[in-house]
Amino acid sequence: MSEQPVIDLREAVAVLGGFPVLAGATLAVQLGEIVLLRGPNGAGKTSLLRLCAGLLPLARGSGQVLGLDLDGEIELIRPRVGLLGHRNGLYADLTVAENVRFWGTTVGASADEIDAAMDRLGVSGRLADVPVRRLSAGQKRRTALACLVARRAELWLLDEPHAGLDAAGRDELDGVLHQAVASGATVMLASHELERAGALAHRTVDIVNGTVVEDAA
Amino acid sequence: MSRFQVARLVAVKDLRVERRSKVVTNQILPFAGATMVMFAFALDSKGVSGVDEDGQRWTTDVLALVAPGLVWLATLFSLLILVGRAFAVESEDGALDALRVAGVDPAAIFWGKSAALAVQLFLLELVLVVAAVLLYNVDVPLGGVALLGVTLVAATFGLAFVGTLYGGLAAGFTGRESLLPLLVLPVVAPVLIGATRAVESALGTGGVALAEGWPWVGLLAVFAIAFGVGGALAFGPLIEEAT
Numbered sequence: 259m260s261e262q263p264v265i266d267l268r269e270a271v272a273v274l275g276g277f278p279v280l281a282g283a284t285l286a287v288q289l290g291e292i293v294l295l296r297g298p299n300g301a302g303k304t305s306l307l308r309l310c311a312g313l314l315p316l317a318r319g320s321g322q323v324l325g326l327d328l329d330g331e332i333e334l335i336r337p338r339v340g341l342l343g344h345r346n347g348l349y350a351d352l353t354v355a356e357n358v359r360f361w362g363t364t365v366g367a368s369a370d371e372i373d374a375a376m377d378r379l380g381v382s383g384r385l386a387d388v389p390v391r392r393l394s395a396g397q398k399r400r401t402a403l404a405c406l407v408a409r410r411a412e413l414w415l416l417d418e419p420h421a422g423l424d425a426a427g428r429d430e431l432d433g434v435l436h437q438a439v440a441s442g443a444t445v446m447l448a449s450h451e452l453e454r455a456g457a458l459a460h461r462t463v464d465i466v467n468g469t470v471v472e473d474a475a
Numbered sequence: 476m477s478r479f480q481v482a483r484l485v486a487v488k489d490l491r492v493e494r495r496s497k498v499v500t501n502q503i504l505p506f507a508g509a510t511m512v513m514f515a516f517a518l519d520s521k522g523v524s525g526v527d528e529d530g531q532r533w534t535t536d537v538l539a540l541v542a543p544g545l546v547w548l549a550t551l552f553s554l555l556i557l558v559g560r561a562f563a564v565e566s567e568d569g570a571l572d573a574l575r576v577a578g579v580d581p582a583a584i585f586w587g588k589s590a591a592l593a594v595q596l597f598l599l600e601l602v603l604v605v606a607a608v609l610l611y612n613v614d615v616p617l618g619g620v621a622l623l624g625v626t627l628v629a630a631t632f633g634l635a636f637v638g639t640l641y642g643g644l645a646a647g648f649t650g651r652e653s654l655l656p657l658l659v660l661p662v663v664a665p666v667l668i669g670a671t672r673a674v675e676s677a678l679g680t681g682g683v684a685l686a687e688g689w690p691w692v693g694l695l696a697v698f699a700i701a702f703g704v705g706g707a708l709a710f711g712p713l714i715e716e717a718t
Contacts (some may be wrong), residue, residue, distance in 0.1 A: 272484065336577065343569060343572070347570045349492055350568065351495040352488070360579065361573070364484065364574075366579075
């Protein structure tokens with residue numbers, strides 16, 4: 259494990275619409291870890307992921323992601339982070355291949371890397387030319403994950419990544435995450451599917467009322 | 476990737492989305508056409524006459540006289556729908572957030588989306604000019620074609636830059652459909668005035684001389700450059716605040 263945590267939050271406070279969605283969260287995630295965030299709805303899991311992705315400003319406290327300061331170096335953090343939230347970030351009128359190609363190309367991925375990402379998530383071949391609008395929820399999720407793979411993110415932030423996936427899709431996702439970690443990425447995911455996600459994660463942390471409670475699990 | 480390459484990527488993506496969805500051809504063009512027909516119903520088509528600066532007497536239909544203004548009004552109404560559509564595509568599945576997380580240069584997003592919007596607007600304006608010729612009995616003199624073309628290009632870019640800038644601002648707000656016209660219409664008033672005067676000159680409407688149109692084109696060009704540069708600088712902070 260590296261000495262410099264990939265995520266290093268200290269008493270981090272984030273406010274959304276006047277409400278403190280994170281109220282002094284302290285968390286360190288090391289390189290190559292898969293960390294599961296656990297907590298009830300509204301506890302702050304999604305906000306924590308969005309803070310680390312640079313989408314939610316840090317109001318108080320301090321935070322570093324990939325060695326860069328969340329309070330001033332967000333533009334450098336974002337291209338190295340991949341966030342899959344509740345929404346997939348796909349263009350419904352474009353085909354699967356066009357979506358993956360678009361998101362891969364934004365970070366300079368080669369055609370081979372983009373094709374490999376589609377193969378890995380099982381959205382190549384016949385599905386590649388289908389408009390996203392016509393896909394099932396699970397197929398959309400796979401396409402979004404393929405976009406994330408094509409983007410070659412160093413830190414993966416996943417919000418309910420198993421949602422909508424069938425059994426085979428879940429197994430594939432777990433395999434993709436293990437492969438990402440093996441190639442040097444770090445993963446933090448929020449999930450209510452504790453059995454599946456808990457088995458995948460190296461460590462589980464509880465989020466309670468916007469604060470992080472470390473768990474030994 | 477360079478800023479230009481990313482802008483081109485965004486523009487191609489937007490145009491592809493619009494070509495697939497057929498919203499422009501199936502909804503916005505018919506809307507613009509219907510607006511032109513409604514103007515024709517609402518305005519009296521009786522002849523009016525006057526004397527130009529050289530003492531020459533002219534006579535024309537009311538509709539032909541006001542056609543340049545009607546073309547640009549129809550363009551503005553259509554612009555609002557186009558802009559709303561351009562950002563609905565980004566918002567409906569969280570793509571705007573994904574663009575931000577991907578670290579895509581906001582200036583490149585701005586120029587890319589503006590370029591795609593400009594292409595659609597330009598095609599729409601050509602259709603509206605043809606509609607004005609057919610419905611309002613407008614003549615397009617050969618000598619005015621260059622002025623007409625340059626006016627369409629300059630006004631199109633001005634409208635596209637303003638539309639993209641305020642579309643991005645409104646994208647994160649609830650009630651953005653009603654907010655967008657409130658933000659955009661006052662700002663594009665100079666384009667409406669300048670483009671109408673320039674097209675009047677190009678068409679010789681009401682005896683206006685051709686040479687009188689070029690200063691208005693200058694105004695349109697300055698407007699487009701100001702919003703093209705200013706918009707690129709402001710777009711990043713605006714979408715940060717709005718989303």
